[in-house]
Amino acid sequence: MSPELPVLILGFIIGFYMAWNIGANDVANSMASAVGAKAITLRQAVLIAGILNIVGAVFIGAHVTDTIRKGIVSPEFLNDPHLALIGALAALLSAALWVSFATWKSLPVSTTHSIVGAMVGFGLMAGGFSVVNWGGLFAIVLSWAIFPLFSLAISFFTFKLIVRLILTRSESFERAVTFSPFFIGTAVFVCALSFLLKPPFGNTIAMTTPAALGLSLIFAVAFGFAGKHAIIKRMRSKSSQDAEGIFRHIQIGTSCYVALAQGANNVANAIGPLAVIYFLFKTGTVGATVPVPVFLLLFGGAGIACGIVMGGARVIKTVGEKITTLTNTRGFAVDFSAATTVLVASKMGLPVSTTHAAIGGVMGVGLAGGLEAVNSRIVFQMMLYCVLTLPVAALTCMAIYKILALFI
Amino acid sequence: MRIPFSSLFITSPFEDLQEHAEKVKECSWAFQQAMECYASSRCETFEEHRQEVSRFENEADVIKRRIRGHLPKGVMMPVEKFQLFRYLKEQDSVLDSVKAATNWLSFRPDAGIPQYAEKDFFLLIDAVIEPIEELTVMLSEARIYFKNFSEKQRRKVKEIITNLRQMEHEADKREYSLIKNIFKYEKDPISVMHLVRLAQTIGNIADHAENTADMMRAMLAK
Numbered sequence: 256m257s258p259e260l261p262v263l264i265l266g267f268i269i270g271f272y273m274a275w276n277i278g279a280n281d282v283a284n285s286m287a288s289a290v291g292a293k294a295i296t297l298r299q300a301v302l303i304a305g306i307l308n309i310v311g312a313v314f315i316g317a318h319v320t321d322t323i324r325k326g327i328v329s330p331e332f333l334n335d336p337h338l339a340l341i342g343a344l345a346a347l348l349s350a351a352l353w354v355s356f357a358t359w360k361s362l363p364v365s366t367t368h369s370i371v372g373a374m375v376g377f378g379l380m381a382g383g384f385s386v387v388n389w390g391g392l393f394a395i396v397l398s399w400a401i402f403p404l405f406s407l408a409i410s411f412f413t414f415k416l417i418v419r420l421i422l423t424r425s426e427s428f429e430r431a432v433t434f435s436p437f438f439i440g441t442a443v444f445v446c447a448l449s450f451l452l453k454p455p456f457g458n459t460i461a462m463t464t465p466a467a468l469g470l471s472l473i474f475a476v477a478f479g480f481a482g483k484h485a486i487i488k489r490m491r492s493k494s495s496q497d498a499e500g501i502f503r504h505i506q507i508g509t510s511c512y513v514a515l516a517q518g519a520n521n522v523a524n525a526i527g528p529l530a531v532i533y534f535l536f537k538t539g540t541v542g543a544t545v546p547v548p549v550f551l552l553l554f555g556g557a558g559i560a561c562g563i564v565m566g567g568a569r570v571i572k573t574v575g576e577k578i579t580t581l582t583n584t585r586g587f588a589v590d591f592s593a594a595t596t597v598l599v600a601s602k603m604g605l606p607v608s609t610t611h612a613a614i615g616g617v618m619g620v621g622l623a624g625g626l627e628a629v630n631s632r633i634v635f636q637m638m639l640y641c642v643l644t645l646p647v648a649a650l651t652c653m654a655i656y657k658i659l660a661l662f663i
Numbered sequence: 664m665r666i667p668f669s670s671l672f673i674t675s676p677f678e679d680l681q682e683h684a685e686k687v688k689e690c691s692w693a694f695q696q697a698m699e700c701y702a703s704s705r706c707e708t709f710e711e712h713r714q715e716v717s718r719f720e721n722e723a724d725v726i727k728r729r730i731r732g733h734l735p736k737g738v739m740m741p742v743e744k745f746q747l748f749r750y751l752k753e754q755d756s757v758l759d760s761v762k763a764a765t766n767w768l769s770f771r772p773d774a775g776i777p778q779y780a781e782k783d784f785f786l787l788i789d790a791v792i793e794p795i796e797e798l799t800v801m802l803s804e805a806r807i808y809f810k811n812f813s814e815k816q817r818r819k820v821k822e823i824i825t826n827l828r829q830m831e832h833e834a835d836k837r838e839y840s841l842i843k844n845i846f847k848y849e850k851d852p853i854s855v856m857h858l859v860r861l862a863q864t865i866g867n868i869a870d871h872a873e874n875t876a877d878m879m880r881a882m883l884a885k
Contacts, residue, residue, distance in 0.1 A: 280666065283666055283668070284666065284668040287668065287669070363666075363667030363670070418812045422811055422812040422813060423812055423813065423814050424813075424814070425813075425814060425815050427811075427813060497811070498811070499811070570666065573669070574666055574668060574669045577669045577672055578668075578669060578672045580672065580675060581672075582810060610666075610667060610668060613668055614667060614668060614671060617668070617671050617672075618671075618739070621671075621739035622739060624739075624740070624741040624742075624809075625741070626672075626739065626740075626741075627675035627676070627677050627678075627740060627741065627806075627809065628672070628673045628674065628675045628676055628677075628734070628738055628739070628740055629671055629672065629673070629738065629739040629740075630670065630671055630672070630673045630735055630737070630738055630739075631671075631737040631738065631739055632735055632736060632737045633667055633670050633671050636667070637667055
């Protein structure tokens with residue numbers, strides 16, 4: 256029997272495990288705020304995150320997967336398809352190991368960073384220094400520094416805007432209603448835009464950028480005002496009328512937004528190397544370029560959804576109980592900035608850590624004085640593990656490759 | 664679990680500040696009982712009340728140290744860290760004065776409060792207990808402000824602060840009239856010394872309560 260089929264099967268299993276891990280751990284970073292602020296129930300969070308992670312993975316996710324696949328390691332230059340196959344499997348295995356270890360030891364490690372590190376190791380072993388796209392890798396690493404800051408800036412200004420426009424005013428409830436279409440619309444706008452301009456969906460309808468902008472704007476306005484009416488309808492029965500209540504409803508929307516962005520960005524972590532294995536298995540060569548098949552994205556999305564249902568719920572609950580100072584307005588600012596950051600990054604084909612984006616968002620609100628106590632020192636710890644993850648995952652991948660090469 | 668997101672959030676110092684303020688309030692009630700006991704002719708439980716004041720003061724000290732010791736570098740709060748410490752220091756000084764006054768009484772356990780001074784004495788006690796009770800209200804209202812940033816809420820806290828200043832002014836007036844009466848009626852020099860210093864120490868309680876309010880005003884500044 257040729258070794259390709261067992262490798263493919265093993266690849267699917269580990270890929271699923273990675274996706275499961277993302278679902279169980281990473282999803283909590285963004286869904287917990289909505290659950291903690293009681294915008295949605297735990298059950299709703301699991302449902303929203305599960306479904307929308309799959310949607311995000313399938314419709315927006317392809318771009319990042321391509322980058323992980325081709326941006327770091329160029330399959331066109333791989334010398335030997337057989338060795339490349341082993342290398343890709345080693346990459347998946349090492350990333351999965353490192354993530355499992357981190358989960359066990361409670362280390363703040365990003366799945367995104369692990370998979371990128373592992374892919375570098377894969378490239379080095381399968382084709383040598385020349386195969387690794389160092390420029391692309393540099394851009395990715397640079398984005399890890401830039402995007403959390405980007406997220407911080409967005410959430411800082413979003414929260415300041417909420418304070419200035421709504422909270423400080425005496426009729427804050429009415430003003431929250433008035434401005435709700437603006438906040439809902441902005442989120443819808445970014446969402447719609449990333450849908451329309453992204454493969455595979457964007458390719459099928461082949462829309463020009465101005466047309467997509469226009470259509471997104473129409474969507475934004477429509478959803479904004481529809482959202483406002485829905486909120487007014489729902490708030491009428493409520494006795495207590497405050498601005499937080501309005502944002503509680505808006506947060507239902509941003510939770511969807513976050514789940515979508517997460518699916519788009521994170522699916523690549525699970526199926527990036529798997530796509531390489533599948534591609535080698537299917538074509539038998541390393542020359543041709545084929546896009547990531549939709550069913551692989553679906554597979555990754557489903558894996559994430561499984562992780563959310565089986566492990567994520569508990570984690571979301573635990574984190575949600577801890578972050579009670581994140582009220583609805585704060586939660587909105589964090590969700591909005593994190594999701595926007597992740598969508599912008601995945602639009603650029605840069606695999607960022609959704610965790611880092613969410614942390615950037617919290618820091619932004621903290622900087623704006625919105626939280627009772629935020630420990631900003633966690634950033635240094637995060638940076639340390641960010642720097643550590645790349646070489647660790649790469650070296651593990653190389654070691655596993657050597658071992659696998661003996662057997663297969 | 665590897666959730667750096669949750670380790671971002673540390674226990675809020677405002678939670679502890681609130682607890683500290685509650686201790687100050689409870690302590691002030693124990694103080695009030697001690698005073699009433701002392702003033703009545705047949706008081707046997709004064710020492711117990713004094714112990715209780717001392718115990719509350721100790722407990723509050725523990726909370727104070729916990730707040731000071733558990734705010735890491737680079738913590739982000741709605742107010743500056745050292746503003747919060749200054750506030751805490753004043754709130755704690757209220758307790759120190761309460762304890763000092765109770766202790767001062769215990770040095771002359773059987774002297775009692777002379778008839779002519781009794782009315783002013785009790786008025787003074789009431790005048791210092793009131794602002795202490797108001798401190799917990801002020802703090803919880805301020806916490807609401809730091810949550811909703813509402814201008815209306817900010818005005819509410821500022822009104823409480825103005826009230827507290829007014830209360831301190833009242834306490835000052837009581838202290839003045841008490842000391843005046845002591846010099847007027849008391850002939851025994853030791854009693855004069857004891858009572859005058861007692862009036863001053865009790866007056867200090869209101870002063871520190873007012874300072875606490877002033878520190879809160881500083882934290883509210885935009």
